[in-house]
Amino acid sequence: MRLVYNTELPLMLRIERIADEAEDIKTLVFMHRLNSRPGQFIMLWLPRIDEKPFAVSYQDTDKFAITVKSVGEFSEAVHRLKPGDRVGIRGPYGKGFEFELYQHVLIVAGGYGAAPLSFLANQAMLQGKRVTFILGAKKASHLPYLNRLSQAHVKLITVTEDGSTGIRGLATEVLARILHNHDRTGSLSVYACGPEAMLKAVVDICRNLHVAAQLSLERYIKCGFGICGQCCVDELGIRICKEGPVVDLETAASITELGVYKRTPSGRRIAMGDKK
Incomplete structure (x- = not known):
């Protein structure tokens, strides 16, 4: 029997670090190679709560980050998360910025x-x-x-x-x-x-x-x-x-x-x- 992998299923990732960026704004860092372009987004899933899109705010060879402002029930739940908690990630999705041709x-x-x-x-x-x-x-x-x-x-x-x-x-x-x-x-x-x-x-x-x-x-x-x-x-x-x-x-x-x-x-x- 041939197994088909559904790439749209969320990948459960551990939050490596959380940084306070500004008033009501936090960044969540994940140890995972995402391979996204600037401007693309991921879908963040909190089990039994909801799923929302967030732009990728940082990426290097082995980690990426998203930044979340507390504006409603879902983002308030994100702000209550702690390092070590696991969340679902889908993506990256969408069209990113094109900047290579400009100096x-x-x-x-x-x-x-x-x-x-x-x-x-x-x-x-x-x-x-x-x-x-x-x-x-x-x-x-x-x-x-x-x-x-x-x-x-x-x-x-x-x-x-x-x-x-x-x-x-x-x-x-x-x-x-x-x-x-x-x-x-x-x-x-x-x-x-x-x-x-x-x-x-x-x-x-x-x-x-x-x-x-x-x-x-x-x-x-x-x-x-x-x-x-x-x-x-x-x-x-x-x-x-x-x-x-x-x-x-x-x-x-x-x-x-x-x-x-x-x-x-x-x-x-x-x-x-x-x-x-």
Whole structure:
């Protein structure tokens, strides 16, 4: 009898280490060779609770990490885990960032959206790219990865809305100033992940200035590999788990719901920012 291995079954992994990154933000480290690209995600399964997608926030030859912000019942359960606990992992899934053709990697991250972008910054630095990392949040205590990014020797620009550290204002305002002063010599692309209002602003800025960009989008994902259609976006109908989560600038601009509304697990439209 021939046995068929189902690659979509979760692999039970032990949590090697947990690090506090910022207020309500923790990173879980696993000793496992994942072989993912920056921008891809895994499905994290907590037995008898639920399964949710999380971007890979770090990877080297023998371990990887995900970063989780406490925002609801599932993420609160993740934050209660301890080193040594086992969880289920599926993946990696999705389309990642393409950065090999560009010499200057210009990153704009909003708070917890820095997770996939910190992985991108590490990989770009290893390939000798010039990396500028704009890290924004409402206040200083919401900024993750400060030590890691400083040690990676990227050009780090911190931005807070309340002015508690770095530049006072919005990350997109800093992005616009940098791009307006960019001399257009050498290849540059913008990479963004964060709140959807920020991503919509990135799309508008980059289109107006004719600068290439890639954005990591978030939608409700159930299967992770393109079967259920739960994460399709209007009007294109692309699946964020399969044709995303990373999309190019023109694709992002063609998503009519971007920055306007999202869908609940039942498929009902709700305005962006609505907690219901």
